[in-house]
Amino acid sequence: MSEKTAVVVVGGGYAGVMAANRLTQRDDVTVTLVNPRPAFVHRIRLHQVVSGSDDPVVDYREILADGVRLVVDIATRIDAAGRSVRLASGDAVGYDYLIYAVGSGSADPQVPGASEFAYPIATLEEAQRLRPVLDTAYATAAVTVVGAGMLGIEAAAELAEVGRTVTLVCGGVLGPYLHPRVRRSVARRLAKLGVTVLEGPGTKVTAVTGDAVRLGDGRELPSAVTIWTAGFGVPDLAARSGLGTDALGRLLTDETLTSVDDVRIIAAGDSAAPSDLPLRMSCQSAGPLGAHAADTVLARIAGEQPALINVGFFGLCVSLGSRAATVQLASRDDTANGFSLGGRLGAKIKHSSYTGLVKHLADEGRKPGSYTWAFKDGKRQRSVRAKHGQAPAAAERAV
Template sequence: MTAHHTVSPRVVVIGGGYSGIYAANHLRLRSDLDITVVNPRPHFVERIRLHQFAAGTHPATVDYGSLLGSGIRLVVDTATRIDTDARRVELRSGDALDYDYLIYAVGSTGAAPASVPGAAKYAYSVAEFESAQRLRDALDALQPEVTPAPPVTVVGGGMTGVETAAELAEAGHRVTLVGGGQLVPNFSRSGRRSVVRSLHRLGVTVLESEVVTEVRPDAVVFADGAVRPSAVTVWAAGFGVPPLAAASGLRTDELGRLLTDETLTSIDDDRIVAAGDCAAPSGAPLRMCCATASQLGPQAADTVLSRLAGDVPARFHYAYGGFCISLGRRAGVLQLARRDDSAVNLYFGGRLGARIKETVCRGTVWGLRQAARRPGFAVAFKGGPRPDVADVPIDRRTGAPR
């Protein structure tokens, strides 16, 4: 009598951030899967706290032991290439992982533009743990007790730049925030005013419409030619995406995000599903943020589970409730928004805003732990398909909506 051995379907998740961990835990709805998460670090990074880490107010890391459900294997390594023909992920160590399905959740990185001389060489970033560590070391080397304190410049008027400027100012640094246009442009007018008031209370010099055109080791240069001293310059004016997909021959958008259809499946390979910052469904990606990751992670896993079951995957659904920003440890702003991510004229600021923001930050880790304990658990808004693109099929030859 011949014994028959059933091979468990293998799913590799590239990326151990918010989206990747949600996806891996959600896959456990099916008990027979072989699930592997590949991540370059042995610990989970709370990316939404990296500005705190740089200022010395939070460690911004969590042990994976409490975040990954039983049976999920963590491989601490970096994926360097996806061999789509062989269905294999090549790793920097020289090892490789075979897969039946792959969830692409590599996230995003900081990106200093090549058009700004010196930005990549001299400016620091808070986009990743290692870059935030370098910034923290540079700040520790300053002497803020000296009068006047060494000047610190934060370039970028988005949420990352504003949070970083506020955190560093509250830690005692003399901070100038260069907005490059309008601060937090996705906020309502009243919400923006609240943000600016809090920055002023912390002593931040706000240059909302100024533009930095060059970064030097000890200064920044503005579009009008003015030169301001800067002992430490932080670049928080943009994000990029790791080049893994493009390097593997998969089609991406201009930023490097994997092009997918509305089921989050790669337009080149239906064995590859994307989630989080690195996904561009129908060429129209959602906002890069934790709220997006927590929704797309489980939905990417659902697409894989549907395909394994022989079912047609559902188009992804999404919704937002607002934008939450910290302004040091004692103030913050919750800007409410419509489901489509457009702001409404209602916000909560001050100490209440700070408490809400801290609750949100703690809630993200709590949600990941719940998902590790209970497969299928997800913290997400009840949303729907995108009305502008949900019914538009993708041309798999060109990658564009048909």
């Protein structure tokens, strides 16, 4: 009997779980998922942790295929030459193929005082650290949310809905991804909730103290609690392991999601930079990229040529408190347009995404290979050709 192929998936978020479950299609493959937490974090619900309205933790037994071995540990280094992953515990896990799905987290704010006095909320632990701070603050205490992307908007709306006095500092425009018409609609909803929105070039934060936020235009805002949502970063595991990354630290890959340095390492999710043209960091792309990464590994095991990625977008869902949301529609190349769905219908769609994402993962665990994605971007390969000046042939290196 031939030896089984060992595949290690580093990271147990949307992309990592999808990839791990999909790999169990073959009986001759062993799958190990390495993750620092013993439970799955439904990350798009972190803003609800901040307000105390919901819990984003899901038991891995509900979504992970029976054939996947879960190792609760932190990956500290990838030894590509030795084909192993070094762990914080001192152990190592060997692999024939590795799927790099470490996700993303808070970016280093690089603003004086922000690391000391502001609270990031891009991970479960960060959101949990903020919760008791809000609980002990006076009900009328000024809360400042820095950063007006989706997480900042959602956190501001959630807190205002429960009676907090919230100022949302954009550092530019509200919801940069949003179409201007949709942006105005979101602004009206925030105003109705009582959120003060500060937009414009002068609203870039220049310093944070224990009780204030300073802006580029010279204003100083009183702030008993400052929440930092501006920007995302990725773990530096790939860079520390000597693998090629983009400027943000995402693993550089070809269009099959295979590392440009090692054919046995495949990336997925927020930590992947295919052709140095990464997709938007989102759960919307994480599922398809996780599935595609698994398909690339399975193709290589079968001696077949992996397919090129083809992932499109429908838009963006932004929750605006518990009773409303805006669904910004977009073309499949992720260009926002002037169409949106809002109010209670938008909230219904947003809430269905909470259950739908977990259901997709669980379904793939029960029936690996069943997951498909409806949205595809027919323009991506033209973008790749334009960037690199040639056809985006997948670089097939000898295994």
